[in-house]
Amino acid sequence: MTTSALSVDGLAAGYDNGPVLHGVSLYVAPGEVVAMLGPNGAGKSTTLRAISGLIRMTEGQVRLAGSDLAPLSPSARARAGIAHVPEDRGLFRGMTVAEHLRLGPRKEKLDADAAYEYFPALRAISGRMAGVLSGGEQQMLAMARALARKPSVLLLDELSLGLAPLVVERLLPVVRTYATEHKCAVLLVEQHVHLALGIADRAYLMASGVSSSSYDAHVLRNDMTLVQASYLGGPEWASEFEDESKLPFIGEEAQE
């Protein structure tokens, strides 16, 4: 078997007010798109932050192409090939599209042409400030900025936040194409379960800071009961329907 681009083993992490992750294990192979699904508060964003080094882990291991990332700062992890597009997109209102694609968050030089190749629509608006862009354009820019660093591992946190499903339907296939063409390992956190499983190879379910073993995306697509259980129950992945408001956007009809 080839070495995973990213592997996480028994990860525990949290914040000043207490632990959040109690045992997250996952891997992503080069060129693979892997979804992480689960309800609000499950610890998905926290997992991505621990991988990119924004928060410190208390137990476990995170490896990039087999090398332990623990000693590396967030900047060093970024230089090593990890790109993280956070929930808030991390853009600067007063900076233009072109400026965003010229210099990275840590002053690294970016390959704007590589980014425009995947998001040609950004070329026409390259002189505009990020603050005046639509939500969809901002998300394109956030992703383009990550791609412009030619990452080997791409962490995407809820691309769809605040976007119309139609926009999400256009953005996600770009992720798939990029992963395949650049052998990039993508870990995708996404509330639009159907859309995520539509482009993913595999998925992990997450609840209460614990990850499941992985499932083939087509298995979950054909049988949503497992996904539903993770949204409604605890780590045992099967529980009673306690809070229907936590249900994910599972079907087309639930997306309105």
Ligand SMILES: Nc1ncnc2c1ncn2[C@@H]1O[C@H](COP(=O)(O)OP(=O)(O)O)[C@@H](O)[C@H]1O
């Ligand atoms: N910056 C933070 N400081 C303290 N607690 C946080 C912070 N971010 C998230 N948490 C807590 O960690 C838990 C997991 O949150 P998060 O990883 O954001 O979940 P998800 O992304 O799956 O919705 C929640 O209980 C949340 O309140």
Ligand SMILES: [Mg+2]
């Ligand atoms: Mg989150």
